[in-house]
Amino acid sequence: MARGLALKARSLTDEDARTTSSRVLDRAAYLVETVNRLVTTDPVRLTADNRRNVRHDLRAAAGYIVSACEDLTESLPAEDIDKLSPELPDTYAAAGRMIAHIEAVVRFGAAEPGSSAASIRDVIHTLRERVTQATESADRSEPGRLLLVDDNEFNRDLVAKLLRSQGHTVETAAGGREAQARLKDRAASSIDVVLLDVLMPEVTGLDVLIWMRADPALWPIPVIMVSALGDDDGVLACISAGAEDYLTRPVRPELLRARIAGCLEKKRLRDRERAYLARIDRLVKAIFPPAAVAEWRATESIRPKRYDKVGVLFLDIVGFTAWCETLRDDPVPVVETLQELVVQFEETARKHGVQKIKTIGDAFMAVAGMADPDTNPAWTLLKCGLDLIAAAQAHRAGWNVRVGIHVGPVVTGVLGQTQFSFDVWGHTVNAAARTESNGTPGKVTLSAEAWDDVKELATGQPREVLARGLGAVTVWVYLGMRD
Numbered sequence: 001m002a003r004g005l006a007l008k009a010r011s012l013t014d015e016d017a018r019t020t021s022s023r024v025l026d027r028a029a030y031l032v033e034t035v036n037r038l039v040t041t042d043p044v045r046l047t048a049d050n051r052r053n054v055r056h057d058l059r060a061a062a063g064y065i066v067s068a069c070e071d072l073t074e075s076l077p078a079e080d081i082d083k084l085s086p087e088l089p090d091t092y093a094a095a096g097r098m099i100a101h102i103e104a105v106v107r108f109g110a111a112e113p114g115s116s117a118a119s120i121r122d123v124i125h126t127l128r129e130r131v132t133q134a135t136e137s138a139d140r141s142e143p144g145r146l147l148l149v150d151d152n153e154f155n156r157d158l159v160a161k162l163l164r165s166q167g168h169t170v171e172t173a174a175g176g177r178e179a180q181a182r183l184k185d186r187a188a189s190s191i192d193v194v195l196l197d198v199l200m201p202e203v204t205g206l207d208v209l210i211w212m213r214a215d216p217a218l219w220p221i222p223v224i225m226v227s228a229l230g231d232d233d234g235v236l237a238c239i240s241a242g243a244e245d246y247l248t249r250p251v252r253p254e255l256l257r258a259r260i261a262g263c264l265e266k267k268r269l270r271d272r273e274r275a276y277l278a279r280i281d282r283l284v285k286a287i288f289p290p291a292a293v294a295e296w297r298a299t300e301s302i303r304p305k306r307y308d309k310v311g312v313l314f315l316d317i318v319g320f321t322a323w324c325e326t327l328r329d330d331p332v333p334v335v336e337t338l339q340e341l342v343v344q345f346e347e348t349a350r351k352h353g354v355q356k357i358k359t360i361g362d363a364f365m366a367v368a369g370m371a372d373p374d375t376n377p378a379w380t381l382l383k384c385g386l387d388l389i390a391a392a393q394a395h396r397a398g399w400n401v402r403v404g405i406h407v408g409p410v411v412t413g414v415l416g417q418t419q420f421s422f423d424v425w426g427h428t429v430n431a432a433a434r435t436e437s438n439g440t441p442g443k444v445t446l447s448a449e450a451w452d453d454v455k456e457l458a459t460g461q462p463r464e465v466l467a468r469g470l471g472a473v474t475v476w477v478y479l480g481m482r483d
Contacts, residue, residue: 016161023068023154056199060228063249064154065094070253071162143167144192144264149179149208150226151200159195159226159251166257176203180211183218191221193263196243198227198234206237213242220270222263226251288422289355289371292414302422304413311368311377311407311450312428313354314436315388317341318400320362337397338362344391352384357424363436364388367424370412378446378453381405382478385444393442404436404475406447434467435475444478451476458482 146168150156153174160170171191173179180203183191194212196205205225212218222244227234235246244266245259284293292302324334345364349356353372357365366384369377385403392399408428415421431447439445451460460476467473 023064023158026154053199056228058228060152060155060249063228063251064152064158066250067155067158067162070250071158142264143169144260144267145169145171145190146260147171147173147179147182147191147194149173149176149195149200149205150197151175152197155197155249159256162253162256163260166253166260168260176200176205176208179203179208183212192267193260194221194223196223196225198225198229198238206241209238209241209243220267220274222267224259224263288414288420289357291371292412292422302414304411306409306411307370308409309377309407310370310410310424310428311374311381311405312410312424312432313366313368313381313385314404314433315345315364315366315385316402316436317362317392318402318441320399337395341392341395341399344395345388348387348391349384352380352387354380354384357422365424365429367410370410370424376453378405378407378450379457381450382444382446382454382458386478389442389444400441402436402439402441403444404432404434404439404446405444405450406432406435407450407453430469431467434470434473438463438465438467438475440477446476446478448474448476456482 143166146163148156148160148163148170149172150159151174156172156174160172163170171182173182176196179194179196183194194208196208198205205227209223209225212221212223219242223242225238225243225246226249227246228249238246244263247256247259284296288296288302296302320338327334342359342364346356349366352368353374354366354368355371357367359365366381367377368374368380368384374380382405385405388403389401392401406428408426408431410424410426410428412422412424415423431449435445435447435450446454446460455476458481459479461479463475463477465473465475
């Protein structure tokens with residue numbers, strides 16, 4: 001029957017159909033050769049692995065014939081299918097009976113063989129009806145990027161053709177080692193689903209599956225295992241190792257379509273979840289300093305803390321409030337300008353290892369020596385303050401700022417239940433704010449305590465000021481670095 005199918009297919013104009021029919025004949029010849037060889041083999045010489053491999057090879061060959069006949073039935077026009085009658089339905093039915101016999105012998109369960117009495121029109125009607133009923137929802141799903149791994153060229157080409165006809169982009173690998181190389185070289189997000197043959201030489205499909213599940217970058221990719229064998233132990237091993245599904249050859253096109261559609265949906269849900277978690281992670285990092293983020297991840301809480309020596313910097317944009325009043329009916333340029341300045345302040349602080357705490361109107365607050373150990377936070381903030389002044393003056397509007405610095409103990413913690421606020425409290429914070437408000441535009445002003453930590457490195461001018469809440473205090477205006 002397979003020979004008749006191949007001979008008649010030579011009259012077809014479709015090159016793929018002629019190739020497929022030739023391969024059907026090749027697989028049929030392989031079946032006959034394998035069965036004849038088994039008849040003359042001493043059963044004692046067949047180990048458990050030998051038997052499993054023989055069962056796999058027989059069923060894979062018969063499964064290919066079934067799948068190839070279904071592919072011809074679906075892809076050829078009616079006039080070409082008429083040329084293959086009755087060889088096509090008879091070959092299809094014979095291969096189905098062969099699979100049933102194999103399964104009965106190895107007790108994999110019964111399978112209903114195709115009916116040799118079925119007419120070619122009945123076969124066409126049944127197959128196309130199944131496709132229509134089973135894939136209506138799958139047809140609406142977006143196509144995916146698939147990696148098909150199979151050491152059998154015939155099976156690989158046939159399934160790849162089927163998948164491409166369903167709209168998917170398909171890459172192929174001829175074995176487990178090649179599949180691993182492909183997955184290593186490509187970004188994990190570039191493959192949506194992997195279809196893995198179970199029995200392959202050297203690196204098996206199960207080996208590849210276990211390897212993928214051990215790699216966090218490859219873990220989200222769904223894997224469908226495909227095998228000519230459907231034994232419970234093999235299925236259990238693959239599912240336990242993390243396979244999304246397990247299909248037995250011959251794989252029905254409508255079933256394959258539906259399973260891939262389900263895997264694609266899961267993959268996209270996982271991708272959206274990962275993107276969502278990444279956004280949450282960026283938001284948390286924007287709200288809390290690094291040490292607080294690490295604590296929150298480890299304990300899901302942020303406990304209040306006291307630090308004995310932290311440098312606190314306040315910056316205020318000179319004349320910004322008055323400028324805002326001139327644009328009270330046009331808030332857009334106000335917000336845009338402040339956003340530009342704050343972003344520049346954040347980048348400057350980051351460059352110096354200084355942690356931004358918050359903005360209050362047009363004021364900017366940052367600290368040093370809290371997230372990371374700093375033996376001289378006043379010196380770190382002084383250098384940062386000079387760059388902050390330069391950044392404001394470099395703005396197209398040429399803004400000027402006052403910078404004030406104080407050093408001392410602080411308490412940190414989180415307030416609120418719905419809109420969290422990480423903050424710093426204590427006399428040190430108030431002293432830094434008062435130092436800034438009594439400072440000189442375009443200059444860095446330091447409290448007496450902060451100046452004590454930098455006076456060996458810098459020159460400055462003292463000033464007596466009356467600070468609200470602090471009384472009369474001495475502050476120092478930075479003039480330059482010492483030689």
